[in-house]
Amino acid sequence: MLSNPNIDLVSRFLRLPLEQRQQFYQRLQSRGMSFAQLPIAAIREDGQHLPLSYAQERQWFLWQLDPDSAAYHVPGALRLSGRLDKAALQRSFDALVARHESLRTRLHLGDEQRSQEVLAHAVVRIAESPVDEARLKARVEAEIARPFDLQQGPLLRVSLLTLSEDEHVLVLVQHHIVSDGWSMGVMVQELMQRYAAYSQGEDCTLAPLPIQYADYALWQRRWMEAGEKARQLAYWRELLGGTQPVLELPLDHPRPAQQSFLGARQDIALEPALVAGVKALAQGEGVTLFMLLLASFQAFLYRYSGQQDIRVGVPIANRNRVETESLIGFFVNTQVLKADLDGQMSFAQLLQHTKRRALEAQAHQDLPFEQLVEALQPERTLSHNPLFQVMFNHQANTQASARQLPGLRVANLEWETRSAQFDLSLDTQESADGVRASLTYATDLFGAATASRMLRHWLGLLRVAVANPALPLQDLAVLDAAEREQIVYQWNATARDYPVQRCVH
Numbered sequence: 001m002l003s004n005p006n007i008d009l010v011s012r013f014l015r016l017p018l019e020q021r022q023q024f025y026q027r028l029q030s031r032g033m034s035f036a037q038l039p040i041a042a043i044r045e046d047g048q049h050l051p052l053s054y055a056q057e058r059q060w061f062l063w064q065l066d067p068d069s070a071a072y073h074v075p076g077a078l079r080l081s082g083r084l085d086k087a088a089l090q091r092s093f094d095a096l097v098a099r100h101e102s103l104r105t106r107l108h109l110g111d112e113q114r115s116q117e118v119l120a121h122a123v124v125r126i127a128e129s130p131v132d133e134a135r136l137k138a139r140v141e142a143e144i145a146r147p148f149d150l151q152q153g154p155l156l157r158v159s160l161l162t163l164s165e166d167e168h169v170l171v172l173v174q175h176h177i178v179s180d181g182w183s184m185g186v187m188v189q190e191l192m193q194r195y196a197a198y199s200q201g202e203d204c205t206l207a208p209l210p211i212q213y214a215d216y217a218l219w220q221r222r223w224m225e226a227g228e229k230a231r232q233l234a235y236w237r238e239l240l241g242g243t244q245p246v247l248e249l250p251l252d253h254p255r256p257a258q259q260s261f262l263g264a265r266q267d268i269a270l271e272p273a274l275v276a277g278v279k280a281l282a283q284g285e286g287v288t289l290f291m292l293l294l295a296s297f298q299a300f301l302y303r304y305s306g307q308q309d310i311r312v313g314v315p316i317a318n319r320n321r322v323e324t325e326s327l328i329g330f331f332v333n334t335q336v337l338k339a340d341l342d343g344q345m346s347f348a349q350l351l352q353h354t355k356r357r358a359l360e361a362q363a364h365q366d367l368p369f370e371q372l373v374e375a376l377q378p379e380r381t382l383s384h385n386p387l388f389q390v391m392f393n394h395q396a397n398t399q400a401s402a403r404q405l406p407g408l409r410v411a412n413l414e415w416e417t418r419s420a421q422f423d424l425s426l427d428t429q430e431s432a433d434g435v436r437a438s439l440t441y442a443t444d445l446f447g448a449a450t451a452s453r454m455l456r457h458w459l460g461l462l463r464v465a466v467a468n469p470a471l472p473l474q475d476l477a478v479l480d481a482a483e484r485e486q487i488v489y490q491w492n493a494t495a496r497d498y499p500v501q502r503c504v505h
Helices: 004-015 018-030 054-065 086-099 133-145 181-198 213-240 272-285 289-305 347-362 369-376 448-467 481-490
Strands: 073-082 105-109 114-118 126-130 156-164 167-175 263-269 309-316 333-340 390-396 402-405 408-412 424-431 434-442
Touching: 004 018, 004 213, 018 213, 054 105, 054 114, 054 213, 054 369, 073 133, 073 181, 086 126, 086 156, 086 181, 114 213, 133 156, 133 167, 167 181, 181 402, 213 333, 213 369, 263 448, 272 289, 272 347, 272 434, 272 448, 289 309, 289 333, 289 347, 289 390, 289 424, 289 448, 333 347, 333 369, 434 448
Parallel strands: 126 156, 309 390, 390 424
Antiparallel strands: 073 167, 073 408, 105 114, 156 167, 263 434, 309 333, 402 408, 424 434
16 A cells, blocks of 8 residues: 555645656656656646646547547447336436546547546436347447537436336447546446445445546646656657558558548457467466467468568556556557567567567556657558557456346347457457457458458467467468468369360460
């Protein structure tokens, strides 16, 4: 537990003018005190200008480009089976909005100055409507796709779709500028706790939040300005500076001048024997499951593109301080993990290379991605994401897919993905049932058949790498046996008999 002297120290630091803050920062560094060791302090005063976080600024920029896009919506859907207490559900949302300032925040987004305003009170009404089973998923997708106006809070929508008296679907949609995937988990957990109490006529008291998101945004800016940005940026500039390559994968369609952010998804399950092999190899090589699966994706991209400089975006929760663990807000950060590959490198060598880069990135994880883009100044284009075009994310899912509330069974509802933030995103999820993988792809660039084939090829490469990690990357087979037979033999079966007495010209 952090001591009060540290809180007082940070509070004094945050209130200093910039020049004195920079001097204070240097003294802390000279004493061996790091940014990561110190807490977040709330120093706001009534009426104070509240800046956006760096991530929020970039979201504002992206929203301006396409206000109708759902690419940066954070959705969730729960199927509620049983007798629903609607009054208790509404009361749960009222308490949630009162607890988390981000859910009653609206943004002032002028050209010169952007800030956030926390409303003293806000109400999120549950919008009820009937639906039949045949149209359920289409209705859920429509609710998710409905655009937000970032200048009108709250940036949370709640819909209750009624299938029958004892069957409902609760749809939650937040905008990324006030939320992230972790926040959705916080929201669902708090709703469950509150509903369980309120539906039984009981009160629900949660531990008070030590800070709010606006406190974090102010703290982040003042630390970064004082010198932490320069310290962490030095590592990333050395690693990623210079020419910014664009990953050139074989496309089905020409890359448009501006991304539409329309997408789709293909899913696959890893067979139990492969999962066991992956885990055994990871343990033997001293790497995590995340590192091994990332390395396999890097190898796949190398084989598909032929490029040796492979850069993959990796989201990190950025919740490494106790003050942020139970808070709804936009904390997630993106790191660019660079792999320097060649065909002679073995997969085992790639694993150690990926491990080293991942650990280095972890030591420099606080630099906001937006600040990295600003510092490296890649060529500005609307046709693809800056610094990387593909994403990898691995999650260990410890939550049960179905949960119980008084009189209710609660289960997650799946729906079709209709948006893509990047050219490709490979998501792997580990659970008690095994490991599943999803490939989300930009439909501007790829067709469904190509995406399905890429997912199979990645899985095939992973099988070969796990079976023989000493193989050079250039020898990791991508094609399966049937594809190899077709390409090498069937399509090249060009032998013909020609009349002996006739010329071929």
